[in-house]
Amino acid sequence: MATSVAHTSAPTHHHYTTLGLDSRKVAIWAFIGSECMLFVSLISTYLIYKGRSVIGPFPHESWTDPSTGQVLKPILNIPVTSASTFVLLMSSLFMVLALAAVQNKELPKRTRGERILGNSKLWLFMTALAGTIFLSFQAFEFTSFVHEGLSIRRNLFGSTFFTLTGFHGAHVTAGVLWLVTLLAIDYRRGLGSRDSLLVDICALYWHFVDVVWIVIFTLVYLLR
Amino acid sequence: MATTAIRTPAYGAEYPGEHGGLYSWLATVDHKRIGILYLYTALGFFIFGGLEAVVIRAQLGAPNQHLVSAEFYNQLFTMHGTTMIFLAIMPLSSAFFNFLIPLQIGARDVAFPRLNAFSYWVYLFGGLFITLPIFFAVAPNGGWFGYAPLTTKAYSPGLNIDFWVIGLQILGVSSLAAAFNFLTTIINLRAPGMTLMRMPMFTWMAFVVQVLLVLAFPVITIALVFLLFDRFFGTNFYNTVSAGADPLLWQHLFWIFGHPEVYILVLPAFGLVSEVIPVYSRKPLFGYPVMVYSGILIAVLGFGVWAHHMFAVGMGPIADTFFGLTTMLIAIPTGVKIFNWIATMAQGAVRYTTAMLFGVSLVGLFTIGGISGIMHSSPPADLQQTDTYFIVAHFHYVLFGGSIMGIFAGIYHYFPKITGRMLDEKLGKWHFWLMFIAMNLTFFPMHFSGMLGMPRRIYTYDAGQGWDLYNAMSTIGAMIFPIAMLFFIYNFFKSRRSGEIAGSNPWGAGTLEWSIPSPPPEYNFAKIPTVTTRYPLWEGKEPDHESARINAQEGKTPHELGIIIPYSTMKPLLVAAGLIIMFCGLIWSHVLLAVGAGTLILSLYSWLLSPLEPEHS
Numbered sequence: 001m002a003t004s005v006a007h008t009s010a011p012t013h014h015h016y017t018t019l020g021l022d023s024r025k026v027a028i029w030a031f032i033g034s035e036c037m038l039f040v041s042l043i044s045t046y047l048i049y050k051g052r053s054v055i056g057p058f059p060h061e062s063w064t065d066p067s068t069g070q071v072l073k074p075i076l077n078i079p080v081t082s083a084s085t086f087v088l089l090m091s092s093l094f095m096v097l098a099l100a101a102v103q104n105k106e107l108p109k110r111t112r113g114e115r116i117l118g119n120s121k122l123w124l125f126m127t128a129l130a131g132t133i134f135l136s137f138q139a140f141e142f143t144s145f146v147h148e149g150l151s152i153r154r155n156l157f158g159s160t161f162f163t164l165t166g167f168h169g170a171h172v173t174a175g176v177l178w179l180v181t182l183l184a185i186d187y188r189r190g191l192g193s194r195d196s197l198l199v200d201i202c203a204l205y206w207h208f209v210d211v212v213w214i215v216i217f218t219l220v221y222l223l224r
Numbered sequence: 225m226a227t228t229a230i231r232t233p234a235y236g237a238e239y240p241g242e243h244g245g246l247y248s249w250l251a252t253v254d255h256k257r258i259g260i261l262y263l264y265t266a267l268g269f270f271i272f273g274g275l276e277a278v279v280i281r282a283q284l285g286a287p288n289q290h291l292v293s294a295e296f297y298n299q300l301f302t303m304h305g306t307t308m309i310f311l312a313i314m315p316l317s318s319a320f321f322n323f324l325i326p327l328q329i330g331a332r333d334v335a336f337p338r339l340n341a342f343s344y345w346v347y348l349f350g351g352l353f354i355t356l357p358i359f360f361a362v363a364p365n366g367g368w369f370g371y372a373p374l375t376t377k378a379y380s381p382g383l384n385i386d387f388w389v390i391g392l393q394i395l396g397v398s399s400l401a402a403a404f405n406f407l408t409t410i411i412n413l414r415a416p417g418m419t420l421m422r423m424p425m426f427t428w429m430a431f432v433v434q435v436l437l438v439l440a441f442p443v444i445t446i447a448l449v450f451l452l453f454d455r456f457f458g459t460n461f462y463n464t465v466s467a468g469a470d471p472l473l474w475q476h477l478f479w480i481f482g483h484p485e486v487y488i489l490v491l492p493a494f495g496l497v498s499e500v501i502p503v504y505s506r507k508p509l510f511g512y513p514v515m516v517y518s519g520i521l522i523a524v525l526g527f528g529v530w531a532h533h534m535f536a537v538g539m540g541p542i543a544d545t546f547f548g549l550t551t552m553l554i555a556i557p558t559g560v561k562i563f564n565w566i567a568t569m570a571q572g573a574v575r576y577t578t579a580m581l582f583g584v585s586l587v588g589l590f591t592i593g594g595i596s597g598i599m600h601s602s603p604p605a606d607l608q609q610t611d612t613y614f615i616v617a618h619f620h621y622v623l624f625g626g627s628i629m630g631i632f633a634g635i636y637h638y639f640p641k642i643t644g645r646m647l648d649e650k651l652g653k654w655h656f657w658l659m660f661i662a663m664n665l666t667f668f669p670m671h672f673s674g675m676l677g678m679p680r681r682i683y684t685y686d687a688g689q690g691w692d693l694y695n696a697m698s699t700i701g702a703m704i705f706p707i708a709m710l711f712f713i714y715n716f717f718k719s720r721r722s723g724e725i726a727g728s729n730p731w732g733a734g735t736l737e738w739s740i741p742s743p744p745p746e747y748n749f750a751k752i753p754t755v756t757t758r759y760p761l762w763e764g765k766e767p768d769h770e771s772a773r774i775n776a777q778e779g780k781t782p783h784e785l786g787i788i789i790p791y792s793t794m795k796p797l798l799v800a801a802g803l804i805i806m807f808c809g810l811i812w813s814h815v816l817l818a819v820g821a822g823t824l825i826l827s828l829y830s831w832l833l834s835p836l837e838p839e840h841s
């Protein structure tokens with residue numbers, strides 16, 4: 001496999017392209033366009049069903065079960081999710097650093113700072129780590145919600161909330177796997193500037209997934 | 225006929241073409257061979273869907289018949305619609321996207337050859353997945369539009385709808401993967417000088433269709449995910465009974481996809497006819513830029529008309545007015561296209577070959593369907609027409625009269641390029657006239673039975689409502705289709721074997737695909753052409769002539785020319801198989817689910833980590 005890994009990086013400059021861009025870069029933009037419609041559909045459904053659940057728990061209001069008199073608190077924990085949002089935002093910064101490190105791999109590194117900034121393994125790892133921390137927050141959030149009585153089958157809020165955030169979580173998971181794969185390639189044979197496209201398209205995807213989270217965080221958590 | 229070249233077809237080592245062993249087909253990543261696979265598979269599904277329609281019409285031929293049960297009738301009309309839309313027309317268009325786009329823009333292949341193979345295998349497996357249940361009488365039975373909450377577990381408890389939800393989800397993967405591929409190909413693999421406004425009209429319409437696919441398919445994906453979750457995990461998206469779900473959620477999501485989908489179905493045919501009519505009129509396409517803009521406008525407006533399928537649900541006067549108006553608007557760019565085709569023929573040296581007959585019939589028949597469309601764009605009129613056979617007449621005039629006639633025009637026109645041999649014109653004309661008569665005899669009377677109040681999707685009806693005669697006519701018409709298709713099938717296989725040798729440009733056409741041998745060598749172009757005009761073979765300058773001279777040469781191997789050909793590989797097939805096994809696991813067992821996911825991930829990694837083609841030396 002070591003030899004085949006070497007091949008994936010083979011720059012495709014011997015192929016003529018109209019835009020002078022690698023086709024993978026064009027394709028990832030088309031893919032992101034499509035993903036926008038995917039999340040627009042999910043988010044619109046969430047908003048349409050907002051406030052229409054017939055039983056609690058609700059996102060921002062408490063609810064008293066008429067049959068048992070039990071009071072269910074508002075379910076969203078905004079401070080905790082703000083923390084995980086911050087971690088995800090930082091991951092975008094790490095991603096930028098990772099891409100820059102790969103692009104500038106061949107430049108001489110004189111100071112200690114330059115060596116740290118130029119360490120692509122470090123930044124790829126940090127990005128993947130931040131993504132994993134975000135996912136752990138989400139796993140914690142999901143389990144605590146279930147304990148508080150909100151399952152995916154409970155009400156419209158549960159169905160739309162878990163599906164929307166779960167879809168986003170699945171995208172983060174795919175991104176983490178992608179990053180780990182790049183990290184493995186970096187360890188195996190080292191990523192150099194000729195591989196920047198591989199990191200570049202992953203970065204585009206990763207930033208997109210981040211931006212989607214900002215929209216979700218605003219509309220689901222902050223908006224009452 | 226116009227054939228003058230007397231050469232042997234270029235079958236042989238340099239283009240395994242349709243020959244070569246089974247492995248060469250399972251592992252091919254050549255866009256032409258994948259196009260051929262799409263063509264054969266989709267024609268197979270077209271015939272199967274047609275036979276379902278024959279049974280439907282036999283059941284409806286006279287009042288109070290009980291040829292099939294009501295329950296099986298539901299499966300028949302559901303599968304007929306689903307098959308024709310997702311397994312016949314869309315993949316027939318894909319066959320042409322595959323075969324033609326790279327040839328028309330001067331490329332050696334699509335942008336991602338292995339992804340292309342993947343799309344085909346997913347389509348094949350997904351098609352079988354959704355089709356085979358009918359042999360066990362558990363086929364989907366909720367209509368091609370699958371309205372929820374009717375399709376939720378509460379009202380459709382059996383496996384039928386499970387097959388439909390999962391099957392469409394699988395087919396969506398195939399369509400989306402193909403759309404990213406073709407979009408990238410058209411944007412990024414155009415030959416030098418092939419500017420956007422020089423692209424052949426088929427490639428332009430293909431481009432518009434890919435954009436529609438990329439933007440519309442995610443919406444149905446999500447609608448289906450909701451339905452899948454409702455059915456398998458007990459979520460509440462369509463649970464109107466106890467959870468307060470909105471009964472219109474599905475309808476909105478489905479038609480936001482569904483109306484763009486009808487343009488996904490018809491624009492490729494428009495593109496084909498825009499290639500066919502100029503060639504047999506010996507005139508460049510009239511009003512090329514306007515054709516481009518109207519195609520784009522149709523796509524844009526197509527996202528703003530969806531609720532014309534929902535006038536009867538009571539959306540209120542403002543929504544009704546808005547969607548009525550946008551629907552009337554979309555008829556304008558559509559009409560522009562009709563006039564441009566007519567103007568292309570006007571004063572041209574028109575040759576009525578079979579391809580041209582199919583092409584011209586599209587212009588006429590689609591117009592009839594367009595006009596009935598405008599009739600039900602008016603909400604008050606639609607309240608009388610909706611859910612009647614009038615609607616069935618409408619969409620068969622646009623889908624059969626439009627898409628299918630256009631696709632057959634394309635098949636007769638491009639068969640020589642694909643196989644190197646001509647289809648028989650005499651048999652072709654038999655095919656055309658039988659099809660044309662069958663089409664009108666079947667669907668024209670439906671305007672009347674519909675206006676007289678006959679509802680869609682009923683499996684039988686009482687005598688004496690004024691519907692009997694029209695139904696008998698429709699049924700007789702439907703019985704003529706199989707005869708027409710027999711002419712086609714016979715012609716197809718006979719001509720493949722012993723048709724007249726075509727030569728590179730039997731019709732005297734003007735676009736790039738006709739500058740290379742028929743069938744094309746596996747590298748398509750010995751030299752990537754330089755393009756200076758829309759019709760390089762008609763009005764080209766020196767660079768066009770030079771490219772054409774070099775590319776007309778036959779019998780050169782890629783090795784001699786120093787052209788790198790991608791490796792054959794079965795990995796895309798394995799990934800597709802993993803995907804299908806995974807989805808089957810959802811229905812049958814968790815073990816399958818794990819096996820499928822494992823196969824998918826392993827073969828995907830192995831695909832992504834192996835090189836597409838030999839290293840450049």
Ligand code: HEM
Pocket residue numbers: 369486487489490532533551552554555558593594595596597598600601606609610611615618619622623626627
């Ligand atoms: C001039 C352009 C068109 C107009 C104004 C138009 C208008 C309409 C309207 C208002 C309906 C809803 C009728 C009802 O259910 O009550 C409808 C149904 C339909 N149209 Fe069109 N249409 C046009 C073109 C097309 C094209 C190009 C296609 C496909 C190639 C198409 C395929 C369909 C189908 C499949 C349905 C029925 C869907 C169903 O209920 O199963 N239409 N059309």
Ligand SMILES: [Cu+2]
Pocket residue numbers: 482483486529530532533
């Ligand atoms: Cu429509």
